[in-house]
Amino acid sequence: MSAVLEVTDIKKNFGGISAVDGVSFDVREGEILGLIGPNGCGKSTLFNCILGQLTPSGGEVRLDGKLVTGLRPSELNKLGVSRTFQLLQVFPKLSVRENLILAGQEHQGNMASRLVGRSDAGLTETANQMIGFFKLDHLADEPAGGLSYGQQKLLDAAMAFMGGPRLVLLDEPAGGVNPSMLADLKDRLVAINREKNATFVVIEHNMEFVMSLCSRVMMMAEGKVLAMGRPDEVRKNPAVIEAYLGH
Amino acid sequence: MSSFAKPLKIALGLIVIAGLIIVPMNFNRYGLFILSQWAVMTIAAMGLNLTLGYAGQVSLAQGAFVGIGAYAAAIMTTHGWPLPAAILVAIVLSFAVGWVLGYPALRVQHHYLAFVTLAFSTLAFLVFRNESWLTGGIYGISNIPRPHIFSFATNKPLPFYYVCLGSLAIVSLAVWWLIRSPWGRAFMALRENPLRAQSLGIDTRRYTLMAFAIGSALGGVAGALYAPLTQYIDPVPFNLSLSLDLLMMVIVGGAGFYFGPFLGAMIAVLLPEWLRFTEGYYLMLYAVAVMLLLIWSPTGILGILDRYLAERRTKAASALRAVAKSRLETVQ
Numbered sequence: 001m002s003a004v005l006e007v008t009d010i011k012k013n014f015g016g017i018s019a020v021d022g023v024s025f026d027v028r029e030g031e032i033l034g035l036i037g038p039n040g041c042g043k044s045t046l047f048n049c050i051l052g053q054l055t056p057s058g059g060e061v062r063l064d065g066k067l068v069t070g071l072r073p074s075e076l077n078k079l080g081v082s083r084t085f086q087l088l089q090v091f092p093k094l095s096v097r098e099n100l101i102l103a104g105q106e107h108q109g110n111m112a113s114r115l116v117g118r119s120d121a122g123l124t125e126t127a128n129q130m131i132g133f134f135k136l137d138h139l140a141d142e143p144a145g146g147l148s149y150g151q152q153k154l155l156d157a158a159m160a161f162m163g164g165p166r167l168v169l170l171d172e173p174a175g176g177v178n179p180s181m182l183a184d185l186k187d188r189l190v191a192i193n194r195e196k197n198a199t200f201v202v203i204e205h206n207m208e209f210v211m212s213l214c215s216r217v218m219m220m221a222e223g224k225v226l227a228m229g230r231p232d233e234v235r236k237n238p239a240v241i242e243a244y245l246g247h
Numbered sequence: 248m249s250s251f252a253k254p255l256k257i258a259l260g261l262i263v264i265a266g267l268i269i270v271p272m273n274f275n276r277y278g279l280f281i282l283s284q285w286a287v288m289t290i291a292a293m294g295l296n297l298t299l300g301y302a303g304q305v306s307l308a309q310g311a312f313v314g315i316g317a318y319a320a321a322i323m324t325t326h327g328w329p330l331p332a333a334i335l336v337a338i339v340l341s342f343a344v345g346w347v348l349g350y351p352a353l354r355v356q357h358h359y360l361a362f363v364t365l366a367f368s369t370l371a372f373l374v375f376r377n378e379s380w381l382t383g384g385i386y387g388i389s390n391i392p393r394p395h396i397f398s399f400a401t402n403k404p405l406p407f408y409y410v411c412l413g414s415l416a417i418v419s420l421a422v423w424w425l426i427r428s429p430w431g432r433a434f435m436a437l438r439e440n441p442l443r444a445q446s447l448g449i450d451t452r453r454y455t456l457m458a459f460a461i462g463s464a465l466g467g468v469a470g471a472l473y474a475p476l477t478q479y480i481d482p483v484p485f486n487l488s489l490s491l492d493l494l495m496m497v498i499v500g501g502a503g504f505y506f507g508p509f510l511g512a513m514i515a516v517l518l519p520e521w522l523r524f525t526e527g528y529y530l531m532l533y534a535v536a537v538m539l540l541l542i543w544s545p546t547g548i549l550g551i552l553d554r555y556l557a558e559r560r561t562k563a564a565s566a567l568r569a570v571a572k573s574r575l576e577t578v579q
Contacts (some may be wrong), residue, residue: 105432
């Protein structure tokens with residue numbers, strides 16, 4: 001399997017503090033890579049460096065072998081990289097369907113055609129399919145702000161898939177989601193991974209969720225990679241137990 | 248209930264349009280001037296509503312763009328050019344200047360951006376006042392002609408009111424189309440959550456510039472109509488107070504609501520006239536009315552309606568949930 005994402009020696013300093021310190025890893029096509037570590041270890045900063053929301057202090061990011069370091073988030077999204085955020089980022093005044101149309105519209109045509117073309121950018125059908133896939137049918141026309149936290153998390157995840165991405169970075173998708181909805185979310189992610197061969201990087205603190213979802217797990221501590229391997233290997237790694245999992 | 252809502256809205260819209268066409272036929276010269284001014288200011292406020300209300304970019308320069316449009320129209324039409332050509336030039340000029348003014352918005356936001364646009368507003372006023380070779384300086388430009396539309400003269404107040412109303416109708420349809428298009432959704436995303444918008448592939452830089460440029464172009468259209476409406480312009484009407492008035496129209500009507508500028512301009516242009524019977528107190532009463540309104544509803548007049556509809560939706564949803572729960576309990 002070829003690497004979709006290659007991250008080489010990424011560094012990010014904030015003043016004298018090194019939030020990410022020479023992190024290197026790759027993500028293979030169709031893989032689900034878990035990224036774990038204690039709060040403040042640099043996971044989200046690493047995401048933001050990869051996705052162009054922060055400019056790295058050093059190192060490079062390659063997507064399908066092409067150098068993409070420093071590209072803007074919107075440009076990366078056009079290249080097939082999508083993400084969710086740690087905190088909910090849906091548009092509360094728009095309906096569930098409109099949120100999904102918004103999430104996919106920039107992948108349809110160009111600016112001129114989006115101005116003179118259909119108001120839904122031809123995405124109603126795709127949005128409806130996504131709504132069905134994430135079991136949000138009964139909420140399609142509801143304003144997203146009126147949904148429960150777990151439902152908004154599902155919508156947030158669904159939005160990340162509207163542009164048909166190759167690589168999706170999910171920042172704590174399970175945070176605050178109740179167990180039944182969490183099972184739904186995991187099922188959906190696994191289904192998309194299998195059916196569309198989508199590649200994932202998932203930041204998560206819920207160990208059960210990570211270990212059952214991911215094919216490889218990378219553990220970070222103090223801005224560095226502490227361990228990388230299969231979930232069972234990482235779980236047994238003494239350094240990981242010491243720094244994160246506990247005895 | 249919802250099956251009646253759409254025909255009801257259409258019927259209401261048709262009544263308002265018919266009223267705007269028929270009722271002013273009985274108005275005197277001054278009444279027609281005020282109503283024409285309302286139409287012109289609504290166009291300018293719609294531009295600002297696009298920039299501020301939909302895209303969330305603060306601007307205190309809309310009055311300057313009305314000025315740019317007004318001077319473009321005044322200079323061109325007094326040199327024999329037809330008004331439609333002058334409107335086109337006003338659109339292009341305001342769009343281009345608005346695009347450039349949008350660049351600071353890529354770096355600064357909120358009150359910092361307000362100060363950048365305020366500085367531009369002052370700069371534009373100084374150009375209108377000091378570059379007398381072009382603008383006539385403090386003496387302004389007089390004898391601005393009104394156009395002939397299909398060889399029909401619009402010199403008199405009523406025909407020119409219809410020119411303003413027709414222009415408002417065209418701009419309204421264009422803005423309606425724009426906000427319902429993916430562009431409108433992108434503007435809203437820019438206002439609500441630029442970080443998330445970027446991650447969804449929305450080029451927030453380009454949309455920010457577009458929001459400024461299109462909003463400014465509508466200010467230019469309003470100015471190009473204002474010049475033949477008053478038939479005389481000087482720099483004073485285009486100083487900062489016009490930008491503040493337009494901002495008030497957008498806020499009072501309801502920023503980010505399609506009909507906000509219509510209502511806001513009505514309050515700002517017509518209310519002081521309706522309060523004239525109070526003689527010396529009319530501006531004070533007007534100020535108090537605006538303050539009370541904004542204390543009661545910071546989201547403007549249409550914000551009141553929006554809140555009412557949201558409460559109604561919540562009650563309906565709660566009732567449905569209660570029915571579903573009781574049915575579930577009955578089955579169990």
